[in-house]
Amino acid sequence: MSQPLITANQLEELLNTGADVLLCDCRFDLTKPTAGREAYQMSHIPGAIYVDLDQDLSGPQTGTNGRHPLPTPEVWAKTRQRLGIKSNLQVVAYDNQGSVFASRLWWMLRAIGHTQVQVLDGGLDAWNGAIGSKPRQPIALGSMPSALPYSDLVLVDELVANLANTESAAAHLVLDARTPDRFRGENETLDPVGGHIPGATNRCFKENLRAKQFKTADELYREFSILLAGRSAKSIIHQCGSGVTACHNLLAMEVAGIRGSQLYAGSWSEWCADSRRPIATTE
Structure with missing residues (x-):
């Protein structure tokens, strides 16, 4: 690997x-x-x-x-x-x-x-090397690779079930990678509803970076260890607005050597599409 x-x-x-x-x-x-x-x-x-x-x-x-x-x-x-x-x-x-x-x-x-x-x-x-301007067309494979399921993927029904289980030791911690204002339900311009999944904790993806490069593995390990507070990586579910910046937090945890957390790919844009799902707007 x-x-x-x-x-x-x-x-x-x-x-x-x-x-x-x-x-x-x-x-x-x-x-x-x-x-x-x-x-x-x-x-x-x-x-x-x-x-x-x-x-x-x-x-x-x-x-x-x-x-x-x-x-x-x-x-x-x-x-x-x-x-x-x-x-x-x-x-x-x-x-x-x-x-x-x-x-x-x-x-x-x-x-x-x-x-x-x-x-x-x-x-x-x-990148300090050469820069090109001629687009390269992909070279397709001669045969289709195997269709493999995604591992460590969480579906929305599992998030709903987790809400009813928050006091249990088996409950998962949801980490939201959006900016703090969007997490609070402010300045929402991408989704029709502002707020976050109740019980979620905000860890903006930008906190993983110093300028545009990732912080050191030691720094990321310390920061995520504080957030996990003794939890296993498997108990962490990452989400964001649409399942993109959540992957940044997953990558940062991998850099830190904390492997095995999960992704809710539908994220906030899927969650808020159903008015029956609860919404929180406080920190």
């Missing part, structure tokens, strides 16, 4: 050896979905393909399953075939937004057992 992060120097050395590496440019803008692809077409790390959050890393929306629902295992297998992601291939993902979107690809591969995947720490801003 590769380390979850790779530095720009390490990546450049790896590419110079001629190693078989698939670079994935994951830049995206939630308010302008075409911006990431447009930025990629202008400049990117040479040899990188573009991986789109909406088109490649999400399934179709139904109006009740959130803004970025996970694709089914079958659809994800077809996408991996189209992108040329064969088993055991070294994949390096990057963006220029603090690794938010790259972490989604990292989690989706790790969740199906693809261990050779890393995120470029610091993203494109940390």
Whole structure:
């Protein structure tokens, strides 16, 4: 299993050896979905393909399953075939937004057992090597890889059941990766309803970073250990607005050596789509 992060120097050395590496440019803008692809077409790390959050890393929306629902295992297998992601291939993902979107690809591969995947720490801003402007088309695999289920994935009904179990030792701690104001139900511009899942704790993904690079493993271990307060990683459920920045907290915990926590991919955008589910707005 590769380390979850790779530095720009390490990546450049790896590419110079001629190693078989698939670079994935994951830049995206939630308010302008075409911006990431447009930025990629202008400049990117040479040899990188573009991986789109909406088109490649999400399934179709139904109006009740959130803004970025996970694709089914079958659809994800077809996408991996189209992108040329064969088993055991070294994949390096990057963006220029603090690794938010790259972490989604990292989690989706790790969740199906693809261990050779890393995120470029610091993203494109940390890259000092050559920059290309010629888009690279993915080289599709000759056959479709296996459709594998996502591990450590929590569904909305399990979150609802957890609410009735908060006093139990078996209760899970829900970590919300959104900004504090959105967690409080303020300045909500992406979802129709503001607030958070009752009982959730706020851990904004930005707290994992110093500038655009991740804090050290020791720093992250100390911070997450305080949040866990003796809980096992398996008792932690990560969520955010649509299942993207939650992956950033999962990646940060992996960097800290705290492995085994879970993802509620539907997140707030799925939760608030049903008015019968309770909402909290206080800290």
